[in-house]
Amino acid sequence: MPEIKKYDAIVIGGGHNGLTAAAYLGQAGKKVLVLERRHVLGGAAVTEEVFPGFKFSVCSYVVSLMKPNVMRELMLPRFGLELLPLESTFTPLDNDYLLRTADGDQTYREIARHSAQDAETYMRFGPLMGQIGMAVRPILETIAPNAIRPTISDLSSGKKLLDHIKSLSSEQFEYLTKLMTMSSADFLDEWFEFEPLKATMSTSGIIGTFMGPRSPGSAYVMLHHYMGDIDGAFRAWGFQRGGTGAVSMAIARSAEHYGADIMTEAPVEKVIVKNGRAIGVALENGDEYGSNIVISGLDPKLSFLKLLDEHDLPSDFVQDIKHFRIRGSSGKVNLALDGLPNFTCLPGGGHHLRGAISISPSYDHLEKAYDDAKYGNFSQKPFMDIILPSVLDPDMAPPGKHVMSCFVQYAPYDINGGWDDHKREAFGDAVVNAIAEYAPNIKDIILHRQVLTPADLESIFGLTEGNIFHGELTLQQLFSLRPAVKWADYSTPVKNYYQCGSGTHPGGGITGSPGEMAAKKILGIW
Amino acid sequence: MSYNNQFTAETQLKVSPFFERTSKLNESQEWRRWSGYLAATNYELTHENEYFAIRTKAALLDITPLYKYIIEGPEAQRFLDRLVTRNIYICKVGQVMYTPWCDEYGKVIDDGTVQRLSEHKFRITSAEPNLEWLQYNATGMDLIISDDSVSTAALALQGPNSRVILNTTANDSLDSLKFFWMMDTKFGDIPVSISRTGYTGDLGFEIWLDPKDALSVWDLLLEKGNPYGITPTGLQALDIARIEAGLILLDVDYISSRHAIIEARKSSPYELGLGWAVKMQKKDFIGKQALQREVAGGSEWEFMGIEIQWSELENHYRNVGLAPRLPSTAWRTSTPLYYNQEQVGYATSGAWSPILKRYIALAHIKSPFAKEGTVLDFELKVEHYRKLTPAQIVKTPFFDPERKRSCPK
Numbered sequence: 053m054p055e056i057k058k059y060d061a062i063v064i065g066g067g068h069n070g071l072t073a074a075a076y077l078g079q080a081g082k083k084v085l086v087l088e089r090r091h092v093l094g095g096a097a098v099t100e101e102v103f104p105g106f107k108f109s110v111c112s113y114v115v116s117l118m119k120p121n122v123m124r125e126l127m128l129p130r131f132g133l134e135l136l137p138l139e140s141t142f143t144p145l146d147n148d149y150l151l152r153t154a155d156g157d158q159t160y161r162e163i164a165r166h167s168a169q170d171a172e173t174y175m176r177f178g179p180l181m182g183q184i185g186m187a188v189r190p191i192l193e194t195i196a197p198n199a200i201r202p203t204i205s206d207l208s209s210g211k212k213l214l215d216h217i218k219s220l221s222s223e224q225f226e227y228l229t230k231l232m233t234m235s236s237a238d239f240l241d242e243w244f245e246f247e248p249l250k251a252t253m254s255t256s257g258i259i260g261t262f263m264g265p266r267s268p269g270s271a272y273v274m275l276h277h278y279m280g281d282i283d284g285a286f287r288a289w290g291f292q293r294g295g296t297g298a299v300s301m302a303i304a305r306s307a308e309h310y311g312a313d314i315m316t317e318a319p320v321e322k323v324i325v326k327n328g329r330a331i332g333v334a335l336e337n338g339d340e341y342g343s344n345i346v347i348s349g350l351d352p353k354l355s356f357l358k359l360l361d362e363h364d365l366p367s368d369f370v371q372d373i374k375h376f377r378i379r380g381s382s383g384k385v386n387l388a389l390d391g392l393p394n395f396t397c398l399p400g401g402g403h404h405l406r407g408a409i410s411i412s413p414s415y416d417h418l419e420k421a422y423d424d425a426k427y428g429n430f431s432q433k434p435f436m437d438i439i440l441p442s443v444l445d446p447d448m449a450p451p452g453k454h455v456m457s458c459f460v461q462y463a464p465y466d467i468n469g470g471w472d473d474h475k476r477e478a479f480g481d482a483v484v485n486a487i488a489e490y491a492p493n494i495k496d497i498i499l500h501r502q503v504l505t506p507a508d509l510e511s512i513f514g515l516t517e518g519n520i521f522h523g524e525l526t527l528q529q530l531f532s533l534r535p536a537v538k539w540a541d542y543s544t545p546v547k548n549y550y551q552c553g554s555g556t557h558p559g560g561g562i563t564g565s566p567g568e569m570a571a572k573k574i575l576g577i578w
Numbered sequence: 579m580s581y582n583n584q585f586t587a588e589t590q591l592k593v594s595p596f597f598e599r600t601s602k603l604n605e606s607q608e609w610r611r612w613s614g615y616l617a618a619t620n621y622e623l624t625h626e627n628e629y630f631a632i633r634t635k636a637a638l639l640d641i642t643p644l645y646k647y648i649i650e651g652p653e654a655q656r657f658l659d660r661l662v663t664r665n666i667y668i669c670k671v672g673q674v675m676y677t678p679w680c681d682e683y684g685k686v687i688d689d690g691t692v693q694r695l696s697e698h699k700f701r702i703t704s705a706e707p708n709l710e711w712l713q714y715n716a717t718g719m720d721l722i723i724s725d726d727s728v729s730t731a732a733l734a735l736q737g738p739n740s741r742v743i744l745n746t747t748a749n750d751s752l753d754s755l756k757f758f759w760m761m762d763t764k765f766g767d768i769p770v771s772i773s774r775t776g777y778t779g780d781l782g783f784e785i786w787l788d789p790k791d792a793l794s795v796w797d798l799l800l801e802k803g804n805p806y807g808i809t810p811t812g813l814q815a816l817d818i819a820r821i822e823a824g825l826i827l828l829d830v831d832y833i834s835s836r837h838a839i840i841e842a843r844k845s846s847p848y849e850l851g852l853g854w855a856v857k858m859q860k861k862d863f864i865g866k867q868a869l870q871r872e873v874a875g876g877s878e879w880e881f882m883g884i885e886i887q888w889s890e891l892e893n894h895y896r897n898v899g900l901a902p903r904l905p906s907t908a909w910r911t912s913t914p915l916y917y918n919q920e921q922v923g924y925a926t927s928g929a930w931s932p933i934l935k936r937y938i939a940l941a942h943i944k945s946p947f948a949k950e951g952t953v954l955d956f957e958l959k960v961e962h963y964r965k966l967t968p969a970q971i972v973k974t975p976f977f978d979p980e981r982k983r984s985c986p987k
Contacts, residue, residue: 157591157614160707168725172710179839221841 059085059313059343061574062333064320064359065514065553067095070349071303071314072567073552073574075126078310080575085341086304086312087333089319089514092297093304095349096513096520097562099297103500105450106388109295111504111513112520113384113439113457114138114408115562116277116289118299122564131305132298135290136444140407142398143252144490149397150248151404167246177243184231184275187224190216200538231271232527237415239271251412255435258461260520260560262379264422265415269526276525276559289408291444299562323348323359323549330549345548345574349567350514351522352376352535352555356544365545372536376529376555380465380506380518381425385483387456388449388500392440393491409438411486425462430479433486435461453499458483463506465517471507479503521560522553531557542570550574591616594642595731595792603810610813613705615643620812625907626932628815632778633933635807636737638799639816641777641784644690645704646730647712651721654698660863661715662692663847663856669694674758674773677855678847684868685835685844687711688828689852691775693760701726701786705828711836715864731789735799736782736819738981739806744772744783747802752783757983765798777816779823781981817908818929821940824883824974826850830910831881831926831940846872849942851881851974880948883974884915884925886937886956890967894960904930904937915941916955916966922947925956925969931976938976939969 061077063070066088074084092098096111115135123133143150150166152159156175164171190213198206220228230239236257240250254265257274264270292299304314319336323346332342348355356365356373398404412418412435421431437459442449449455460483467475480503487494506518515522523529532540535555542550552570554560592615594600600618608619617640620628631637649658659666664677671694678689690703702708712723735743744752750763752772760773768791776782787795800808820827828834835844846869847856856869888902895902908929915923928939939956947954950973955966 157611161590161592161614168707169710169713172707175707176836179837183839 057085057341059083059341061085061345061347062087062341062343063347063349063552064323064333064355065089065095065349066093066300066304066314066316067349067553068097068300068303068562068564069552069554069567069570070095070347071300071307072122072126072564073347073349073571074312074314075303075307075310076568076571077574078307078312079126080571082575082578084307084312085343086307086314087318087320087335087341088314088316090512091317093314093316094297094300096509096515097296097300098513099295102386102502103388106453106455106500107295107441107448108386108455108502109292109297109441109457110386110502111384111509111515112296112562113291113441113459114289115292115296115299117561117563117565118290119563119565119568122568125568126303126306126564127309128299128302128306131309132294132302134293134298136293138289138291138407138439138444140403141252142395142404142407142409143248143412144395144397144409145248145413147397149395149404150246150252151398153403153407163246163249166249167244170244170246170249173243174249180227181275184224184227187216187220187228188275198532198538198541206541231275233268234271235266235268236270236274237265238268239274247414248412251414251418252410254415254418255410255412255437258381258418258422258435259437259459260382261524261526262377262381262425262462262464263524263526264419266419267422272527272530273525277561291439291441293445293447295441295445295448296562303564320359322361323546325360325364325546325549328364329547345550347550347552347570347574349551349553350555351378351516351519351553352551353378353516354514355551355553355555360546360549369536369539369545376523376535377526378517378519378523378555380509380515380520381463382459382461382518382520383430383463383479383483383506384502384504384509385458385460385480386502386504387458387484387494387498389454389456389494390497390499391452391493392443392454393456393487393497394493395491397490405440405443407439409436409440411436411438411490421462425464428464428466428468430463430467430475430482431461432482434463434483436483436486438487458487463518465506465510465519467505471505476503476505476508479505522555523560525559530559534559542566542573592643594640595789596640596642596733596796598793599796600640600810604812608812612813613643613645617643618810618812620814621810625812625814625818628809628811629818629932631807631809631811632737632780632815632819634738635809636735636739636743636803637778637809637811637815638796638803639734639736639811641732641734642789644727644732645707646726646732647702647704647709648695648699648724648726649702649712649716649721650699650724651719652698653719654700654721657716657719657721658692658700658702659860661712663852663863663865663869664692665857665860666692666694666700671696672759672761674760674775676758676775678850678852680847680865680869681835682865682868683835683844684846684865684872685838686832686847686850686852687834687836689826691773693773695771701730706834706837729789731787731792733785733787733795733799734776734778734782735785735803735808736776736778736780736811738781739803739808740782741986743799743803743806743808747798748772753986755783756985765795768794768798770795777823777825778819779825779975779977779982780819780979814907817927818931821908821927821929821938822931822934822975822977824851824940824976826852826881826940827927845879845881845942846877848872848877849879849881877945879923879942880945882941882943882948882950883972883976884939884941884954884956884969885972885976886928886939886958887953887968887970888937891937891958894958894965894967898961900961906930913939914957915943915969916957917947917952919955922954934977936976938972940974941971943971 509518923943
């Protein structure tokens with residue numbers, strides 16, 4: 053019987069969702085312990101000085117869906133949350149470019165330079181997606197009802213969902229249905245004609261997902277990313293001052309403010325289960341901690357197949373978790389730079405370096421990159437979502453120097469022959485070469501390069517198969533199916549064992565939402 | 579990081595071909611955005627002189643930012659007749675028609691003028707981009723739609739002296755050019771089209787020209803117009819004049835049904851006071867069926883003028899020890915209107931009319947309360963406190979001089 057120290061709740065994993073759950077439980081007066089395997093907090097939302105003077109948002113690099121009520125309720129601005137706007141999306145092309153900025157007139161003109169009709173359509177598309185996002189949000193924010201064994205509260209939330217869906221206009225319903233079923237390429241083809249615009253918009257349908265823009269289902273992923281919400285403004289992506297690790301630290305400080313204990317370098321070996329109930333955890337070093345409730349912020353594979361013994365779980369549930377799709381599709385390359393990249397199509401500095409730089413000139417470019425991965429190779433010419441954090445926050449690098457964050461897709465976890473040092477460097481070279489096609493000076497200004505393959509994302513951050521969302525955001529594993537059909541309400545087949553990571557509803561991204569909703573669910577039945 | 583600006587002109591705000599002149603004349607350096615262009619708010623430090631130029635002299639306005647489209651081909655007339663609510667089959671070459679156009683639910687998308695340039699060639703102007711809507715509805719028709727927004731520059735010359743200035747500038751007399759007709763002429767050797775149209779409700783003209791001639795035309799008009807008081811005029815003065823004329827403004831008085839997002843924001847032509855421009859006897863046009871149902875069942879809203887009553891307004895200010903305050907410029911803040919303490923409407927734009935000496939506004943009013951002469955309560959803030967003050971429903975236009983339509987004998 054573990055009795056070193058008795059807690060009300062233990063949270064496994066000091067990622068941003070685990071910390072969020074801990075803060076909410078602490079706020080409600082519960083004594084909480086957070087156990088983090090690594091020496092730093094934040095999980096995938098972490099900032100590290102990998103190269104002296106250069107701070108990298110090593111893994112997760114932008115903040116999109118952080119829930120406004122989480123920010124308010126946990127007083128995150130008081131504890132260091134400072135979100136700077138990412139003001140543009142820049143798609144370099146061979147002899148031209150596409151630049152969308154925060155200004156409607158400027159963006160209209162720029163798109164009209166390529167297609168007058170697209171410029172006009174674009175003005176309607178954003179508000180429409182906002183409306184659809186508004187229609188979907190209540191669905192995302194409702195605790196997924198247990199469809200199989202509904203309780204009274206499941207029935208009432210089910211009815212709320214149904215009423216909400218009934219309240220949608222026929223137009224909203226039409227687009228919602230299309231977004232749920234179509235590929236992002238097909239969906240965007242109904243709206244736009246300029247290929248680089250469509251391709252760049254489609255990328256939010258493939259990020260973190262092992263699909264191409266022409267894969268059915270990718271349109272929903274696109275909508276999911278469209279719902280980025282900062283200060284109530286839809287589709288406003290932000291960069292946290294100090295990197296995404298500073299978001300995690302703000303939540304950690306809030307949790308500590310509410311009395312939570314947080315331990316780093318404390319890897320958990322097992323959840324201790326007795327008579328079908330979780331009663332505590334055992335660390336790898338043999339220490340044991342007892343608690344009334346155990347919550348895992350890890351992905352479903354680790355939460356159930358590693359931290360528990362299979363015989364503690366129903367076999368159909370074990371099968372569901374084994375089938376849960378968590379294929380890693382992306383890598384991350386972080387560069388320390390001696391200066392700024394100089395794009396041939398738009399030389400010098402300017403707005404285009406203050407936002408996202410998207411290497412996505414065409415559907416074919418993206419789909420071919422996917423083809424490489426489909427057959428077990430990393431993309432020779434990958435899709436990339438690049439930001440220059442030091443342009444937004446000069447403290448990220450020494451004066452005059454810069455850091456560049458490259459999200460790279462595709463890099464399959466199951467690469468032919470397995471990942472090794474040689475393949476990692478070849479992958480890094482492919483990335484740098486791809487950037488050099490548009491900004492040839494890149495090779496001369498690299499001071500240091502950190503290449504993270506899906507295998508590295510798994511070993512460093514504990515992301516199974518290197519999947520950044522704790523499981524793909526495709527429709528068959530969302531809502532009441534995330535992560536498994538009867539267990540989408542943060543509870544598990546093991547009594548007093550709960551889950552609060554991105555592998556639960558509503559899914560990945562720096563949202564705080566799974567952590568918040570898990571905590572509220574637990575507090576509701578405590 | 580260097581901030582040297584490497585953008586091509588296409589990513590900046592647009593400047594019109596008159597900008598080289600207007601930017602130097604703009605003493606206030608106050609600019610508004612109009613369709614992505616920089617447009618002068620006022621040229622002088624206050625707009626008053628410019629307003630009175632519209633009403634007593636001649637005001638010269640750069641209206642290049644208007645969206646303009648050329649529809650050309652054997653089916654251009656059929657296309658436009660189906661698109662808009664007015665009857666384009668009776669539009670003669672050289673004639674201009676003001677018209678709204680609707681979606682299939684009879685809700686207004688935009689309003690503008692249709693100019694018949696020749697047998698098979700029309701120009702349509704609009705407040706917002708409409709290329710997508712035009713192209714959707716032209717599918718399979720024998721015509722070509724081209725965006726004329728940049729390829730044609732435009733000036734408005736408005737005010738009682740506008741005709742005499744044009745008569746001294748143009749090679750042809752404009753004396754016989756009737757209200758809402760247009761003609762081709764030349765200023766010396768520069769070809770221009772002149773329509774007797776405008777957004778001020780006064781005698782006035784709009785001049786359509788090749789952008790390459792913009793500066794020559796501007797200089798010529800200022801030179802010839804100098805003895806007649808020609809005055810470069812900005813949008814603030816225009817806004818007062820168009821309210822006096824009872825002319826609606828997209829995104830201020832109504833929202834395009836293409837961008838309205840929610841149903842409640844959409845308006846039919848009847849609900850914008852444009853019922854006169856809906857020609858139900860036409861065979862078919864977009865939105866006709868919905869509008870027929872609305873005619874049969876009655877419209878929910880009407881669009882009317884209101885006049886805020888002076889003596890009560892004065893009393894409100896006297897009660898706090900102040901002389902009456904009036905807005906110095908036109909306002910665009912939606913303002914509630916009540917009847918027996920129930921909100922029955924809202925005013926969308928208003929101004930003190932310097933020529934009429936009346937405080938006027940344009941308002942959406944629920945039909946049962948929209949009878950001319952009805953007195954509603956208008957919400958007014960007096961020294962931080964909300965007050966209700968009477969406003970009477972009146973007909974528009976508030977200002978309608980005889981010279982607007984007449985020709986010299």
